[in-house]
Amino acid sequence: MRILYTTLLFLHVLGVVIWVGGMFVLHFAVRPSVARLQEASMRLTLLSSILGRFMSWAAMAVIVVLASGLAMIFSSGGFRNAHLSVHLMLGVGLAMMALYLHIRFGPFRRMRAAVVTSDWPVAAANLETVRKLVALNLGLGVLTIAIATIGRALL
Ligand code: HEM
Numbered sequence: 001m002r003i004l005y006t007t008l009l010f011l012h013v014l015g016v017v018i019w020v021g022g023m024f025v026l027h028f029a030v031r032p033s034v035a036r037l038q039e040a041s042m043r044l045t046l047l048s049s050i051l052g053r054f055m056s057w058a059a060m061a062v063i064v065v066l067a068s069g070l071a072m073i074f075s076s077g078g079f080r081n082a083h084l085s086v087h088l089m090l091g092v093g094l095a096m097m098a099l100y101l102h103i104r105f106g107p108f109r110r111m112r113a114a115v116v117t118s119d120w121p122v123a124a125a126n127l128e129t130v131r132k133l134v135a136l137n138l139g140l141g142v143l144t145i146a147i148a149t150i151g152r153a154l155l
Contacts, residue, residue, distance in 0.1 A: 005075055008068045015064035020141035022054055022061075023134055031131060044123045048115045051130065055104050062097050069093065085151035092144045096137055103133045 030050060037043040069090065073082050107129040114123035 001075070005072060008072045008075070011064050012068040012072065015061040015068065016141070016145065019058050019061040019065065020138065020145065022058060023138040023141060026050070026054060027131075027135055027138055040120045040124065041118065044111075044115050044120060044127065047127060048112050048123070051108060052112065055108065058100060059104075062100055065093065066097065083152060084155040085147050088147045088151065088155070089144055092140055092147065096140045096144065099133060099137050099140070103130055103137070107133070 031047070034043055034047055034050075037046070073079060073086065073090075076082075079087070107126040111123050111126035111130060114120070114126060
């Protein structure tokens with residue numbers, strides 16, 4: 001059974017790397033570079049395309065992180081046996097997932113629709129909301145990784 005648990009852990013960490021690492025690259029590398037483009041139409045169309053592709057990969061990562069996390073809990077005695085750090089990870093992780101769904105079906109959807117109709121001010125306003133919420137989710141992601149690792153020693 002050790003191979004089952006470690007395979008689930010591998011999938012879990014891989015999902016976390018893709019999701020949280022992707023948000024890091026978006027926030028600290030893609031966004032500031034694209035922001036240097038003068039033309040608003042080009043900037044917003046490019047970011048809409050980049051975000052759309054990332055959202056699809058992130059959806060897969062979210063499903064894998066949740067499914068593998070719950071599978072690890074159930075394969076090692078259920079919630080009663082789970083360490084406090086795992087309970088906290090689940091709590092903050094679910095908040096991150098809710099925020100992901102909100103971004104995807106709220107401001108990101110509005111931004112994409114505005115790009116299609118060339119309504120650049122509306123697209124830019126929604127992009128700004130996406131930027132702030134992705135930054136928040138990135139912070140929660142780093143916090144969750146700290147809970148999952150350092151939390152085991154401290155809690
Ligand atoms: C939301 C549902 C989640 C559940 C049910 C869950 C559950 C778990 C479980 C059971 C473990 C194994 C703990 C152990 O073997 O001691 C684990 C490990 C881990 N989780 Fe989660 N997790 C969730 C979300 C997240 C999220 C959102 C992140 C990061 C953003 C994350 C980061 C990690 C990391 C880095 C480890 C490896 C810890 C280590 O082995 O040192 N988890 N998770």
